[in-house]
Amino acid sequence: MLTPYVPILILLALATGFSLVSLGLSDLLGRLRPSIGKSTAYECGMQVEGSARLRLSIHFYLVAVLFILFDVESLLLVPWAVAARSFQEAGVGPLVLAEVAGFVGVLGLGLAWVWKKGGLDWDR
């Protein structure tokens, strides 16, 4: 059952090995000449102003929450998409399609509500 996943582990080992070896070689071969100027964050040559641990725009949070909502929705559509052809062959295609349309319709209403509330306007 899990045998087809073994080659993925082999590939993972190869890819991890390549990354670690190339980074390790770079650490070994690269010459280090640290200085205060080099180790400051780059701000176009100006003096660094404050920390970069800033408070973020709330929009990023909103996008993340909306993403989770619609991602779960699309995952719930996966089993239906796989079986759509078989439903149709069994003669219940339109019925199942109507049910799925109801499910997406509810979430579509949600999208319309967020849209109307301005949750999708980035520059508000």
Add this chain to the structure above:
Amino acid sequence: MPELPLWLVWVIKAAVIYGALLSVAGLMSLAERKVSAWMQYRIGPNRVGPFGLLQPLADGVKFMFKEELVPAGANPFLFRIAPALAALPAMLAVAVIPFAGEIELFGQRTTLSVTDLPISSLYVLAVGGLGIYGIILGGWSSNSKYSLLGSLRASAQMVSYELSLILSILAVVALSGSLDLRVIADAQQADAALWNIARAPLAFLLFVVCMFAETNRHPFDFAESEPELVGGFHTEYSAMRFALFFLGEYCAMTVMSCLATVLFLAGGAIPFWPDAPWWAELASFLVKMSAFLFLYLWVRWTLPRFRFDQLMRLGWKVLLPLALFNLFATAALMAAGVL
């Protein structure tokens, strides 16, 4: 000739395909400079090897000898592992791409892909989606404002376009009735009229747009838009860690091109040649994949960059409703017996 053990066949296939992926990614870095040069009436790199073909190798060696800088305020552990976290998912996603049909390898009959999973398209989406962690951790741990903004933009963009990407793939899944990329490719095998680019053109268009956004490429390259953010999330990176970010990006572009080939252009199928041998299938697969890779470069020098609010508007207000509509139009046409 004695039969090889199965595990050795797996190792050989994984090593060959991984090597090929890295080679394509390296060549793509050369092609990017070469094609850009030609489009701007320049020559491009031509000093290292014939036509500059050894340039990626020379770049790799140079990256290794460069000084590795870690900013003073950075989180050293996350800063060091982030490039590997960004590169690994793209490299792993290639595992399920079916490059060609059955081959015979030292007496073992096997398929030309690292592995065949019944849920391979879900696997690509799941593993590909992890690439975002490397970018956001790299940007945040640098403790630099440009890096932070670049990585935040990249993550907002990637999650927004992932929805439409999944929904456009689902339309193809509904047509083929399977999540297995090999089954999806074989279902289109018989006739060019059955290719999903002809049966689901809107899904193809959505997929291509999302493909550019998911790999942070022009015209959606806000993660590293140089006039606004210097280098974006990799502003503070140097030497091999910088190179790994780029290798990961080129690998992601390659995998996305492979995915587009399998989903919409029937993988390695050749019209009017149904029983093509595996090497012809592989050649046809690589030609189709290269066409998508060329599209990346062509678009880069054709379209201007979007503005970030335009990008979010396109993703949420145009592509997402369109992708939902497309899925249902496809299902309705299937129910009506057209598709």
